[in-house]
Amino acid sequence: xxxxxxxxxxxxxxxxxxxxxxxxxxxxxxxxxxxxxxxxxxxxxxxxxxxxxxxxxxxxxxxxxxxxxxxxxxxxxxxxxxxxxxxxxxxxxxxxx
Amino acid sequence: xxxxxxxxxxxxxxxxxxxxxxxxxxxxxxxxxxxxxxxxxxxxxxxxxxxxxxxxxxxxxxxxxxxxxxxxxxxxxxxxxxxxxxxxxxxxxxxxxxxxxxxxxxxxxxxxxxxxxxxxxxxxxxxxxxxxxxxxxxxxxxxxxxxxxxxxxxxxxxxxxxxxxxxxxxxxxxxxxxxxxxxxxxxxxxxxxxxxxxxxxxxxxxxxxxxxxxxxxxxxxxxxxxxxxxxxxxxxxxxxxxxxxxxxxxxxxxxxxxxxxxxxxxxxxxxxxxxxxxxxxxxxxxxxxxxxxxxxxxxxxxxxxxxxxxxxxxxxxxxxxxxxxxxxxxxxxxxxxxxxxxxxxxxxxxxxxxxxxxxxxxxxxxxxxxxxxxxxxxxxxxxxxxxxxxxxxxxxxxxxxxxxxxxxxxxxxxxxxxxxxxxxxxxxxxxxxxxxxxxxxxxxxxxxxxxxxxxxxxxxxxxxxxxxxxxxxxxxxxxxxxxx
Numbered sequence: 376x377x378x379x380x381x382x383x384x385x386x387x388x389x390x391x392x393x394x395x396x397x398x399x400x401x402x403x404x405x406x407x408x409x410x411x412x413x414x415x416x417x418x419x420x421x422x423x424x425x426x427x428x429x430x431x432x433x434x435x436x437x438x439x440x441x442x443x444x445x446x447x448x449x450x451x452x453x454x455x456x457x458x459x460x461x462x463x464x465x466x467x468x469x470x471x472x
Numbered sequence: 473x474x475x476x477x478x479x480x481x482x483x484x485x486x487x488x489x490x491x492x493x494x495x496x497x498x499x500x501x502x503x504x505x506x507x508x509x510x511x512x513x514x515x516x517x518x519x520x521x522x523x524x525x526x527x528x529x530x531x532x533x534x535x536x537x538x539x540x541x542x543x544x545x546x547x548x549x550x551x552x553x554x555x556x557x558x559x560x561x562x563x564x565x566x567x568x569x570x571x572x573x574x575x576x577x578x579x580x581x582x583x584x585x586x587x588x589x590x591x592x593x594x595x596x597x598x599x600x601x602x603x604x605x606x607x608x609x610x611x612x613x614x615x616x617x618x619x620x621x622x623x624x625x626x627x628x629x630x631x632x633x634x635x636x637x638x639x640x641x642x643x644x645x646x647x648x649x650x651x652x653x654x655x656x657x658x659x660x661x662x663x664x665x666x667x668x669x670x671x672x673x674x675x676x677x678x679x680x681x682x683x684x685x686x687x688x689x690x691x692x693x694x695x696x697x698x699x700x701x702x703x704x705x706x707x708x709x710x711x712x713x714x715x716x717x718x719x720x721x722x723x724x725x726x727x728x729x730x731x732x733x734x735x736x737x738x739x740x741x742x743x744x745x746x747x748x749x750x751x752x753x754x755x756x757x758x759x760x761x762x763x764x765x766x767x768x769x770x771x772x773x774x775x776x777x778x779x780x781x782x783x784x785x786x787x788x789x790x791x792x793x794x795x796x797x798x799x800x801x802x803x804x805x806x807x808x809x810x811x812x813x814x815x816x817x818x819x820x821x822x823x824x825x826x827x828x829x830x831x832x833x834x835x836x837x838x839x840x841x842x843x844x845x846x847x848x849x850x851x852x853x854x855x856x857x858x859x860x861x862x863x864x865x866x867x868x869x870x871x872x873x874x875x876x877x878x879x880x881x882x883x884x885x886x887x888x889x890x891x892x893x894x895x896x897x898x899x900x901x902x903x904x905x906x907x908x909x910x911x912x913x914x915x916x917x918x919x920x921x922x923x924x925x926x927x928x929x930x931x932x933x934x935x936x937x938x939x940x941x942x943x944x945x946x947x948x949x950x951x952x953x954x955x956x
Binding site: 379384387388390391392393394395396399403406407409410411413414415416417418420422425426427428429430431432434437439448452453455456457458459465467468469470472 | 571572573574575576668669682708711712714772775777778779781782785789793796797798799800801802803807808809810811812813814815816818819820822827828830831832834835838844845847848849850851852853854855857888889890893905906930
């Protein structure tokens with residue numbers, strides 16, 4: 376399971392929207408492979424029927440009062456870090472060809 | 473003027489109240505420390521000189537007007553660059569946030585601000601807190617003040633090195649798998665990973681959300697208690713914050729007499745002779761202070777590192793998906809469509825370790841592998857939690873070394889991610905279980921500091937800190953200073 380082909384790696388990179396160079400793909404193959412090999416120790420444990428833990432607080436359904444909370448920041452302040460804006464909106468590149 | 477070096481929070485507070493020093497003088501002293509040491513230790517990512525001095529002047533005006541001041545008022549501190557600071561650049565030590573100036577501050581920063589503490593600098597760490605040596609920072613290689621050829625630990629390496637070098641009286645860090653405790657151990661200072669959910673994470677750059685915690689790096693357990701009291705508490709902006717019974721971390725009975733302390737067998741079995749001897753000597757001091765010590769077997773703890781390295785990259789791959797080159801952060805200008813914007817911005821913006829973790833996590837969560845990796849890890853996590861529950865039913869505290877070795881040499885694990893991960897082998901289980909743990913200085917191996925963790929039950933952060941204070945009353949390792 377831990378040996379990753381270059382095609383598999385390229386597919387994962389696409390799923391993660393991560394543009395990688397040829398050189399990076401080659402290096403990552405070995406490194407991700409060694410990480411996966413390391414974590415595969417877990418397969419030795421029989422954990423069938425054990426419940427899964429996804430969080431440890433025990434909190435369930437945390438609500439706040441259903442009321443309007445005004446944002447203290449202006450539109451300009453909120454958009455200040457956006458790479459491209461137009462007329463107070465965030466601008467994106469073409470989605471479809 | 474009084475000697476301003478290596479002051480505790482209580483000492484600095486007394487000097488301010490007695491008007492022997494001013495907050496401006498104290499702030500100037502720490503800014504001067506940055507000027508003296510930053511080139512050698514490579515600590516800071518951003519220095520906040522003008523805002524710090526302006527805040528200090530306000531504190532001085534209050535004192536001059538005869539008003540009472542709180543314990544943290546006028547106390548200079550540094551923060552890991554994972555905490556959003558309004559109007560002050562916040563990079564997460566990543567190129568993808570190189571120019572990011574947040575419009576708001578993290579709850580923790582706001583609380584410290586309200587308490588009157590003075591932020592003097594944002595300090596270095598591993599990019600997005602991914603690492604154990606701070607070498608994964610996209611900007612600088614921070615040095616260990618005890619030996620500048622060695623790493624300060626990580627990921628909160630800048631925080632621990634700064635506190636050890638008397639740059640700021642305390643620092644604020646994040647701990648997902650040891651990132652406060654392990655650098656604290658490597659730099660000979662005190663580092664607290666609180667109970668999961670005790671401190672709000674609103675406005676803190678997310679790493680692995682089911683594990684991330686925020687805590688102080690200090691020169692004593694007493695200082696850690698003072699800082700924790702200022703930052704703990706429920707936050708409507710972070711729905712994972714919890715309510716506990718006792719928020720009084722500063723007062724209480726500091727005695728170890730009659731307490732039972734369990735030494736985690738699996739951790740001491742992982743030590744070589746030199747490290748074992750030093751650790752045993754530290755435990756002997758607890759016995760002398762009246763603690764009853766026994767060994768505790770926690771068989772599933774051996775699986776905590778592989779479990780952690782499934783949960784963590786999985787959650788990272790999900791959390792880092794927000795860096796899309798569209799709303800904030802680096803955006804590649806050569807892209808001609810949306811898909812290219814994603815691929816190129818993320819491909820150029822993230823460093824090698826972030827990429828490794830995104831790839832590993834995306835793989836572990838992908839169709840066909842989810843059950844074998846993520847689901848299995850969540851089940852093993854339950855087994856590890858049960859080990860802690862059983863152990864902490866039998867004893868008041870658990871102890872173990874913070875790291876199998878003292879600080880490693882810079883460059884030692886550069887191309888081997890798994891070797892780098894192994895530096896966290898004794899800290900990650902505590903995050904998986906969500907319990908509090910404080911690392912305290914516990915001796916020296918080859919003239920380098922090592923740490924011991926004191927671990928308690930969920931929500932018993934006050935007891936853990938009281939035990940650490942009791943330990944520091946009978947030891948003086950926390951008072952040792954590096955030669956700089």
